Amino acid sequence: MSNVNILISGSGIASSVFAFWLLRAHPTAKITIVERDPALRLTGASVDIRSSAVDIIKWMNAEQEIRKHTTKEEGLQFVKANGKAIATFLATGRSDVQSFTSEFEIFRGRLAKIFIDLIIDRVKLIFDESVDYFEQRDDSVAVTFAKSKETKTYDLLVAADGLGSKIRGIMLNRKPHEQLYDEGVHVAYFTIKRDLLQGGRLAKWYNAPGGRVVFLRPDLDPTGRTRGNLINVTTRGDTETKARLNKALREGNDSYMKLMEDMFCDVGGVAPEVLQGMRDSDDFYCSLFGQIRSPKLRDGRVVLLGDAGYATPGFGTSLAIIGGYVLAGELLSSSGDVDAALMRYEDIMLPFVKGSQGGGDNAMQMLNPQTMWGIRIRNVILGFVSWVKLDRLVMRVASVMGFGEKKAPLPDYQWLAC
Ligand SMILES: Cc1cc2nc3c(=O)[nH]c(=O)nc-3n(C[C@H](O)[C@H](O)[C@H](O)COP(=O)(O)OP(=O)(O)OC[C@H]3O[C@@H](n4cnc5c(N)ncnc54)[C@H](O)[C@@H]3O)c2cc1C
Known part of the structure; x- marks a missing residue:
């Protein structure tokens, strides 16, 4: 393993965690990361x-740095158009009993920076390039790059290039979107250059009919900013709205912003300021909440890691960290038998991923009714649950009875941390 030569496609969360653990045990491992963008994506x-x-970031000694940069969000509040509270769910501040706001809530760009800083001097990073295709050899994989057209041979190709991974498509001999399980949720993310929460640290969730949500979260910037989200929750049968959203996604940011202006123009409350903030933002990003349900994670010397193999909205970053650690751990404990290591990685990750992906079916549809009447009934239920603190009770009982957050069946790679 010490002279192993690995190519990672994508320089996101999963990629850095994997490289960190591999290099920790084998500082001479040769790791090249190829990133499609011209620079690190730190947004x-x-x-x-x-x-x-959570355990893995502690073993990486990254916990304190991550804690320093958490969003300091205090919880989630459902509100009416006039900002009046309907129900408030405070963060628990605990790792074993977590609410909507996690103990480790952090902006993705900051987390990506913390992780890449741990390895950046010890890997070769190539920007503005990607894998075009690959060919399996007996004990290696020959990779041809899209821009340079060069072909190079590696011991292993790790696809850590997100939800739309082209490598996954080639590996499975299927179109990459065929493994996408659409949860019926589209989200636009952006930073508003004004503090619409007036210094408050509670996230605010407002529902309008038609599955439209205006969601505001606190920012850390001392000059006063707000993290804005415009969310569209569609039902299975609403193919027309889905088609409009997907078309705008394909067309790009400007088209998506125009659609949001059209869809949210009659929402009232804080929505006009949010729409203006969206237009003035520098970091607009929109995506479909989709799970990747891949039948397998490896083939020969190619392996899927993070979102590329098992994107799971709400749990994807944790899975990327767990996957990076398990893949490195298995490679390091396999005495050079890469095939056996990849098999074990798949055997550990696939069942855990499957167990993590099922439960969310229709959760967003139930939480975000389409009609005004549905929203009113939901508000009564949420108001009651938060008033009697039923959410806390359920979480505590679940935790005591062992139904709390499921842990991955991590083999003992503790020696890696030495
Ligand atoms: C810019 C950005 C913003 C995001 N914002 C959010 C958010 O607000 N909320 C949220 O829940 N999740 C967000 N995500 C997704 C989130 O980071 C992942 O779900 C999760 O952290 C798992 O990480 P990953 O390493 O598998 O993938 P990612 O962190 O998505 O990293 C994948 C990397 O691969 C690169 N890449 C893509 N295609 C290719 C290619 N063909 N060749 C080479 N490189 C390629 C991408 O540019 C990216 O750097 C965002 C991802 C990105 C890239």
């Missing part, structure tokens, strides 16, 4: 770290 809204990923 993104809040992501959270849960389950076994």
Whole structure:
């Protein structure tokens, strides 16, 4: 393993965590990361770290740095158009019993920076390039790059290039979107250059009919900013709205912003300021909440890591951290038998991923009714749950009875941390 030559496609969260653990045990491992963008992508809204990923960041000695940069969000409040509170769910501040706001809620760009800084001097980073195709050899993989047209041979190709991974498509001999399970949720993320929460640290969730949500989260910037999200939740049968959203996604940011202006223009409350903030933002990002349900994670000397293999909105960053650690751990404990290591990685990750992906079916549709009546009924239920603190009770009972956050069945790679 010490002279192993690995190519990673994509320089996101999963890629850095994997490289960190491999280099920790084998500082001479040769790792090249090829990133499609011309620079590191250090943007993104809040992501959270849960389950076994919390243990892993502690073993990486990254916990304190991450804590320093958490969003300091105090919880989530459902509000009416006039800003009046309907129900408030405070963060628990605990890793074992977490609410909507995680103990480790952090902006994605900051987390990506913390992780890449741990390895950046010890890997070769190539920007503005990507894998065009690859060919499996007996004990290696020959990779041809899209721009340079060069072909190079590696011991392993790790696809850590996100939800739309082209490598996954080639590996499975299927179109990459065929493994996408659409949750019926589209989100636009952006930073508003004004503090619409007036110094408050509670995130605010406002529902308008038609599955439209205006969601505001606190920012850390001392000059006063707000993290804005415009969310569209569609039902299975609403193919027309889905088609409009997907078309705008394909067309790019400007088209998506125009659609948001059209869809949210009659929402009232804080929506006009949010729409203006969206137009003035520098970091607009929109995406479909989609899970990747891949039947396998490896083939020969190619392996899928993070979102490329098992994107799971709400848990994707934690899975990327867990996956990076398990893949490195298995490669390091396999005495050079790469095939056996990849098999074990798949055997550990696939069942855990499957168990993490099922439960969310229709959760967003239930939480965000389409009609005004549905929203009113939902508000009564949420108001009651938060008033009697039923959410806390359920979480505590679940935790005591062992139904709390599921941990990954991590083999003992503790020696890696030595
Ligand atoms: C800019 C950005 C903003 C994001 N914002 C949010 C957010 O606000 N909320 C949220 O929940 N999740 C967000 N995500 C997704 C989130 O980071 C992942 O779901 C999760 O952290 C798992 O990480 P990953 O390493 O598997 O993938 P990612 O962190 O998505 O990293 C994938 C990397 O691969 C690169 N890449 C893509 N295609 C290719 C290619 N063909 N060749 C080479 N490189 C390629 C990408 O540019 C990116 O750097 C964002 C991702 C990105 C890239």
